[in-house]
Amino acid sequence: MQNASGTQDVFEPEDEEDQFNDDIFISSESEPEIFEEDLEWQVKIVGEEIKDRNQVVYEVGWPGWERPDRSRNTWATPEQADCDMPEEKQRWDSKMARIRKSLAEKSLDVPVWSGLDLLSESDYLRSEAFEEKLKERKRKPLTLSERMDSLLAKREGRNEMSPSTSSGARRQTRSELNTHRSESVVSDASSHSTLLTSSSSVRPPSSSTSRSTRSEHESSGSPRPRNRGSTSSINSNASTNKTSLADVYNSRAGTSTLSRQAGIPSSSTKTPLASGSSRPSVVTPSPKGKERALPKILLPPRHNRTVPGRPRGLPEQEKMSERWSKSAATESAASIDFVNTVDDEKLPPIADDFQYLESGYDYTHKNISQLINSLDQGVFTRCECRRCTAAHLCDCQQSSEIFDEEYKRRQVFAYSDEGLFLFNVPGGTEVIECNHYCQCELDRCPNRVAQRPRKFPVTIFKTENRGWGVRSNKDIQSGTILGHYSGKLIPRMEAESLEGPDKMYCFDIDGREGLNEDDLSAAYSVDARHCGNWTRYLNHSCSPNVMVYLAVWATIPEMRMPNIVFVALKDIPANTEFAFDYDPLAEPLHSARDRLGIPEGARKCMCGADNCRGYVRV
Numbered sequence: 107m108q109n110a111s112g113t114q115d116v117f118e119p120e121d122e123e124d125q126f127n128d129d130i131f132i133s134s135e136s137e138p139e140i141f142e143e144d145l146e147w148q149v150k151i152v153g154e155e156i157k158d159r160n161q162v163v164y165e166v167g168w169p170g171w172e173r174p175d176r177s178r179n180t181w182a183t184p185e186q187a188d189c190d191m192p193e194e195k196q197r198w199d200s201k202m203a204r205i206r207k208s209l210a211e212k213s214l215d216v217p218v219w220s221g222l223d224l225l226s227e228s229d230y231l232r233s234e235a236f237e238e239k240l241k242e243r244k245r246k247p248l249t250l251s252e253r254m255d256s257l258l259a260k261r262e263g264r265n266e267m268s269p270s271t272s273s274g275a276r277r278q279t280r281s282e283l284n285t286h287r288s289e290s291v292v293s294d295a296s297s298h299s300t301l302l303t304s305s306s307s308v309r310p311p312s313s314s315t316s317r318s319t320r321s322e323h324e325s326s327g328s329p330r331p332r333n334r335g336s337t338s339s340i341n342s343n344a345s346t347n348k349t350s351l352a353d354v355y356n357s358r359a360g361t362s363t364l365s366r367q368a369g370i371p372s373s374s375t376k377t378p379l380a381s382g383s384s385r386p387s388v389v390t391p392s393p394k395g396k397e398r399a400l401p402k403i404l405l406p407p408r409h410n411r412t413v414p415g416r417p418r419g420l421p422e423q424e425k426m427s428e429r430w431s432k433s434a435a436t437e438s439a440a441s442i443d444f445v446n447t448v449d450d451e452k453l454p455p456i457a458d459d460f461q462y463l464e465s466g467y468d469y470t471h472k473n474i475s476q477l478i479n480s481l482d483q484g485v486f487t488r489c490e491c492r493r494c495t496a497a498h499l500c501d502c503q504q505s506s507e508i509f510d511e512e513y514k515r516r517q518v519f520a521y522s523d524e525g526l527f528l529f530n531v532p533g534g535t536e537v538i539e540c541n542h543y544c545q546c547e548l549d550r551c552p553n554r555v556a557q558r559p560r561k562f563p564v565t566i567f568k569t570e571n572r573g574w575g576v577r578s579n580k581d582i583q584s585g586t587i588l589g590h591y592s593g594k595l596i597p598r599m600e601a602e603s604l605e606g607p608d609k610m611y612c613f614d615i616d617g618r619e620g621l622n623e624d625d626l627s628a629a630y631s632v633d634a635r636h637c638g639n640w641t642r643y644l645n646h647s648c649s650p651n652v653m654v655y656l657a658v659w660a661t662i663p664e665m666r667m668p669n670i671v672f673v674a675l676k677d678i679p680a681n682t683e684f685a686f687d688y689d690p691l692a693e694p695l696h697s698a699r700d701r702l703g704i705p706e707g708a709r710k711c712m713c714g715a716d717n718c719r720g721y722v723r724v
């Protein structure tokens with residue numbers, strides 16, 4: 107192990123497991139970090155860690171800079187932070203103090219010690235962690251990190267902590283315990299979404315500064331910092347064992363703290379950055395098993411979360427609405443409600459095991475998970491531009507097939523400055539959006555629009571004659587992205603074999619393969635029978651107000667797995683049903699006589715439009 111003085115410490119392994127621990131914790135000299143000295147850099151403190159002897163180190167984000175492994179953060183001691191980024195340090199410290207104080211005041215389990223000045227106490231939560239860990243140790247054998255601590259303690263000639271530690275020995279063991287960063291730190295999980303919002307400008311650390319802070323931190327005996335995914339209460343909600351691109355990203359991107367902090371509810375489908383704007387998660391200092399769910403503390407009371415003007419329904423509808431809205435909210439999307447003023451059906455018929463998935467795909471189909479798992483991050487185009495406004499200069503969009511009117515091989519933007527779709531995409535052509543690996547940021551990049559969370563609420567309501575449909579109680583502007591058809595990605599061949607009601611919620615992705623029906627081997631469909639979102643209730647209209655286009659960001663175009671995106675084709679007044687044309691290439695039936703002749707595989711269309719074809723292929 108590299109210690110602060112730069113010498114190599116080697117523990118005498120006592121048994122095989124100690125040998126194993128030593129292997130893990132011997133670290134090599136850090137590579138010097140190279141910064142351009144003359145540039146002004148923006149920095150933001152995005153986290154803090156506690157190292158040996160209760161020393162705090164700050165994790166510092168450098169927007170616009172990253173290492174070859176895509177990690178972006180460095181470490182600064184309080185002294186360095188005071189010198190290099192005093193305002194940022196002050197902002198962070200007071201934010202952390204506020205969080206701690208508010209936690210202490212609100213938690214049912216944490217007694218508020220009257221008279222204790224939390225702001226001047228070095229760390230209320232750290233002392234709490236001590237108590238909890240002490241209890242935990244009585245119950246459980248040592249964890250790997252505790253073993254490490256114990257080795258350190260032994261080497262430094264300190265007493266190892268025992269359950270019967272007296273209060274005299276308590277201070278010492280407390281600082282030891284605090285080296286277990288993942289269990290004793292309050293973190294800023296919202297750092298991703300706010301990375302650039304309040305930064306201070308400083309010069310970059312000199313290469314030597316950053317090298318020394320990093321190796322100093324590494325020498326503290328802690329494993330690599332901020333690997334907190336498993337302790338995040340939001341992440342721990344992961345409810346499925348579906349393979350996710352997020353997992354692929356996270357495992358490959360390796361050190362990206364931001365993506366690992368993303369509050370991804372279902373592990374199945376979301377790109378990490380897309381979900382990064384979800385509610386902040388706070389890492390609890392309590393060991394697992396302690397029923398003190400921090401989101402309960404941090405979320406506003408239930409009644410505050412109710413969207414104003416949201417319709418109230420029957421208890422069954424309320425329950426379902428709550429379940430789906432909660433799931434949508436983890437991706438920062440607005441609520442979903444159910445209403446039936448037509449008959450007695452309380453809810454749309456749905457599979458018992460149905461899982462709500464606001465966006466993306468479930469990639470667990472055996473043929474598909476293999477493909478997804480073998481997807482290397484190196485195959486993604488990643489643009490270097492910060493603003494991505496010049497489509498023909500943005501690497502991501504250069505591969506796009508959307509050209510200007512004269513087809514001068516000059517890419518045009520699919521979206522307006524306001525983030526509205528411009529309807530300049532020929533059918534079947536994919537809009538290639540910037541992706542997780544690009545420099546740009548999800549909520550700012552003008553070429554990352556379909557990935558953003560849905561802002562308007564939707565109501566799933568019973569129609570007179572077309573089953574359930576969808577509308578919103580908000581006016582929707584033409585060009586607004588409404589959502590994606592989410593569900594389980596399945597090979598087209600499999601979708602083709604479905605019949606009757608099983609086929610009803612299957613959506614074929616007809617992108618690049620065009621109309622070549624002969625080669626469906628690399629074509630896919632989205633099966634929303636067992637997982638999906640509100641878009642599964644979008645009905646057909648021969649006079650649609652919604653249109654579908656394809657957009658790629660989570661995979662690469664060659665994989666033929668673009669997202670099916672719904673966009674408002676015109677201004678849609680509040681409470682108007684959303685409907686798209688299921689079969690835009692269908693022959694119109696002109697005469698009343700023709701209307702009686704419904705083609706095979708189609709059914710009578712009930713859209714009620716003046717120009718209704720009379721039938722719809724479903």
Ligand SMILES: C[S@@+](CC[C@H](N)C(=O)[O-])C[C@H]1O[C@@H](n2cnc3c(N)ncnc32)[C@H](O)[C@@H]1O
Nearest residue numbers: 572573574610642643644645646711712713724
């Ligand atoms: C994807 S689902 C749409 C949601 C569906 N209404 C429900 O209640 O689940 C497609 C089905 O809705 C019905 N549908 C949609 N649009 C229709 C239309 N214009 N006329 C008649 N039936 C329609 C058909 O039964 C079709 O198979």
